[in-house]
Amino acid sequence: MRGIPISALIGLAFTAAYFLAAIFAPLIAPYGLSEIVGDVWEPSSSRHLLGTDSIGRDLLTRMIYGGRTTIFIATMATLLSFVTGSVLGFLAAVLGGWMDQVMSRLIDLLMSIPTLIFALVVLSVMPVTIPVLIAVMGLLDSTRVYRLARAVAVDINVMDFVEAARLRGEGRGWVIFREILPNALSPLVAEMGLRFIFAVLFVSTLSFLGLGVQPPAADWGGIVKENKDGIVYGIPAALVPAFAIATLAISVNLVADWVLNRTTSLKGGRGG
Amino acid sequence: MADPLLKVTDLKIEATAYPPGEPPQDITIVEGVSFALEKGRVLGLIGESGAGKSTIGLSAMAYGRGGVRITGGQVQVNGRDILKLGTSGLRRLRGAEVTYVAQSAAAAFNPARKIMEQVTEATLAHGRASKREAETRAVALFDKLGLPDPETFGNRYPHQVSGGQLQRAMTALALCPEPELVIFDEPTTALDVTTQIDVLAAIKDAIRDTGVAALYITHDLAVVAQVSDDIMVLQNGHRVEYGATDQIINAPREDYTRALVSVRSIVHEEKQPGDDPVLQASHVTARYKGTKFDVLHDINVALDAGQTLAVVGESGSGKSTLARVITGLLPPSKGQITFAGRRLSSDLAGRSREDLRELQMIYQMADVAMNPRQTVGTIIGRPLEFYFGHRGAEKQRRVIELLDKIEMGAGYIDRYPAELSGGQKQRVCIARALAAEPRLIICDEVTSALDPLVADGILKLLLNLQKAENVAYLFITHDLATVRAIADSIAVMYQGRVVRYGTKSQVLAPPYDDYTDLLLSSVPEMKLGWLEEVIAHRKMESAGH
Numbered sequence: 118m119r120g121i122p123i124s125a126l127i128g129l130a131f132t133a134a135y136f137l138a139a140i141f142a143p144l145i146a147p148y149g150l151s152e153i154v155g156d157v158w159e160p161s162s163s164r165h166l167l168g169t170d171s172i173g174r175d176l177l178t179r180m181i182y183g184g185r186t187t188i189f190i191a192t193m194a195t196l197l198s199f200v201t202g203s204v205l206g207f208l209a210a211v212l213g214g215w216m217d218q219v220m221s222r223l224i225d226l227l228m229s230i231p232t233l234i235f236a237l238v239v240l241s242v243m244p245v246t247i248p249v250l251i252a253v254m255g256l257l258d259s260t261r262v263y264r265l266a267r268a269v270a271v272d273i274n275v276m277d278f279v280e281a282a283r284l285r286g287e288g289r290g291w292v293i294f295r296e297i298l299p300n301a302l303s304p305l306v307a308e309m310g311l312r313f314i315f316a317v318l319f320v321s322t323l324s325f326l327g328l329g330v331q332p333p334a335a336d337w338g339g340i341v342k343e344n345k346d347g348i349v350y351g352i353p354a355a356l357v358p359a360f361a362i363a364t365l366a367i368s369v370n371l372v373a374d375w376v377l378n379r380t381t382s383l384k385g386g387r388g389g
Numbered sequence: 390m391a392d393p394l395l396k397v398t399d400l401k402i403e404a405t406a407y408p409p410g411e412p413p414q415d416i417t418i419v420e421g422v423s424f425a426l427e428k429g430r431v432l433g434l435i436g437e438s439g440a441g442k443s444t445i446g447l448s449a450m451a452y453g454r455g456g457v458r459i460t461g462g463q464v465q466v467n468g469r470d471i472l473k474l475g476t477s478g479l480r481r482l483r484g485a486e487v488t489y490v491a492q493s494a495a496a497a498f499n500p501a502r503k504i505m506e507q508v509t510e511a512t513l514a515h516g517r518a519s520k521r522e523a524e525t526r527a528v529a530l531f532d533k534l535g536l537p538d539p540e541t542f543g544n545r546y547p548h549q550v551s552g553g554q555l556q557r558a559m560t561a562l563a564l565c566p567e568p569e570l571v572i573f574d575e576p577t578t579a580l581d582v583t584t585q586i587d588v589l590a591a592i593k594d595a596i597r598d599t600g601v602a603a604l605y606i607t608h609d610l611a612v613v614a615q616v617s618d619d620i621m622v623l624q625n626g627h628r629v630e631y632g633a634t635d636q637i638i639n640a641p642r643e644d645y646t647r648a649l650v651s652v653r654s655i656v657h658e659e660k661q662p663g664d665d666p667v668l669q670a671s672h673v674t675a676r677y678k679g680t681k682f683d684v685l686h687d688i689n690v691a692l693d694a695g696q697t698l699a700v701v702g703e704s705g706s707g708k709s710t711l712a713r714v715i716t717g718l719l720p721p722s723k724g725q726i727t728f729a730g731r732r733l734s735s736d737l738a739g740r741s742r743e744d745l746r747e748l749q750m751i752y753q754m755a756d757v758a759m760n761p762r763q764t765v766g767t768i769i770g771r772p773l774e775f776y777f778g779h780r781g782a783e784k785q786r787r788v789i790e791l792l793d794k795i796e797m798g799a800g801y802i803d804r805y806p807a808e809l810s811g812g813q814k815q816r817v818c819i820a821r822a823l824a825a826e827p828r829l830i831i832c833d834e835v836t837s838a839l840d841p842l843v844a845d846g847i848l849k850l851l852l853n854l855q856k857a858e859n860v861a862y863l864f865i866t867h868d869l870a871t872v873r874a875i876a877d878s879i880a881v882m883y884q885g886r887v888v889r890y891g892t893k894s895q896v897l898a899p900p901y902d903d904y905t906d907l908l909l910s911s912v913p914e915m916k917l918g919w920l921e922e923v924i925a926h927r928k929m930e931s932a933g934h
Binding site for chain 1: 718745752759772775
């Protein structure tokens, strides 16, 4: 583990803590998810470390289970967006010509509609289940990944080593996955950190608007929604998920930065 | 005796390296270098890349590029130690008393501003002349440097003039403040041979007429011999030999200098053409998509098995386009390519795997011709796997065999391209081409990015491989010395046409056509007074003039 900068260590520690809490939620959480264990908006005490929520459920328990849902949805949506976005982006770059034009203009069309409004429209006519949520978020986000992947791949595609592979007679699969992908990885990984955080914010926004994760299941956006009225009375319950989102965002990005530095300097990379 | 203009004593220059995964470490770039330069004299600094010649040159302005630090010794300009000057003292020195001419004028000029503004900028910033005076001076310099329409030349933007003209404008820029010392950092390296000679002559005249002292940095001993009074040979940041130009060229004392002087002395027996050409291009005419202008006009050349055809010409002559047509990357609009007795499909998609295997290519920039994320083993192993289905131990054995052929050995199999030197990278590219067991390898300027001694090694390797494997080379180059060393037949290209074609002895024997004469006479020769002789005798002026 030598040579990891301190910022990356902090990021790794926090990210790991959030993910572990999400994975082992049933073991860690002190109470049941929808168990009512106290009064409305109790302040923090030794029994309820973060106090209780708008109907007397333990807030820490809600946060842990909520993190599980939020992180799971965000992760899956990010993975989906990266797989579709980068494969399509690379393909467009390698094919070039009118195929590239058709694909890119279609993506432009999708991007011209504000994501949130698009998602709200789709989710209001579809049953809101977790797989649907992941698919909608992942596909909408893949347009951004497509743009980046295509831009990076167009650059790599004209390099001599790709031409050498073509002259050898290699197929598109080899060119995309063996020649272009390894060289496009570092900008994509950096973007992935950023996209993951956008996905967390996006799913939280949807839940806050009532079209995301449905009660009684918890997620961070939903917890803000349930407790937002408390802010008027000086109850900080709604700020706890906000704080969680912020720290997760920062720590994931610290890790992504470090990965970016490492992969670009690894064995020289492309011109450093 | 008065102080010399520039006196460098026991110079030591260091930098910090950041090897991946290891703590940063200080490395010494230059150590124990001393020299003196009198007014009006020219000192040539010569060495391979990494010898520290540019670093030493910049130290005369007390400047260290990209984290380089001058840590020891003295640099005196007119008796003052400039290393002890503060920021404002250095500001007064740089661009006024000492000026700099960079290698790539195209990158050094601001494309958004007119040439005149940039040429007079330093002069005005240092208050060394009024605007009108500076402009008069610039016009006089443009005239002296042989630039067209000196009165109006300054009104153009950098992209409106040729590379050779821009390099001369840069020289005017350096001379305009009437400095005492000019540093020329490889000013002609990026130019074609025929353009280089004009720029060289212009620089030489300008130095003589203005009486300025100069440091002339280059890797080409033949070039530096034309302009400098003294030469210092450098290797790995150390001084190898320092003496008058005459002595260095005619009576070198050190082995390394002797190697530099005698470089390109490969003797190659010319093979006679047979009647079984492996490659034949007939009436090939080609243009790039979306343009209305033929880049190649009616090209007819043939190449016999196991022989070398050199395609020579300056940049823009269409020689690389010819390679693209042969490889199938650019389908010709007319004509056809016959390869090993069969007619090749004009585009890549129509060619069989056998066609592709037998026709390999080696690129100019070995750096970008290899995937930086693949190891040497993967790079060389892939053609073996792809064409012959070799896997596992069999593939490993063949890769090691190929590494031995290129004189590198099995130890390199797990290295990445970034961990190799320039010459080694090019060798790996050769091995990748050989792995396919081709009949023909197209070599596109394969030695022009390499230092002379390294390039020599690559050429010798290619010749040995040709004997052993009976592979034919289509050798694209602008360097006639390389052509002399390896070609069996030669095609001289000019503006998309083959202007002269035949066996080496035919092409290189008089009477010459005007272009071939210009090309041949422009190759710098390792002898004093060559430049004056050529300028006085040639028939045709180069395109850059």
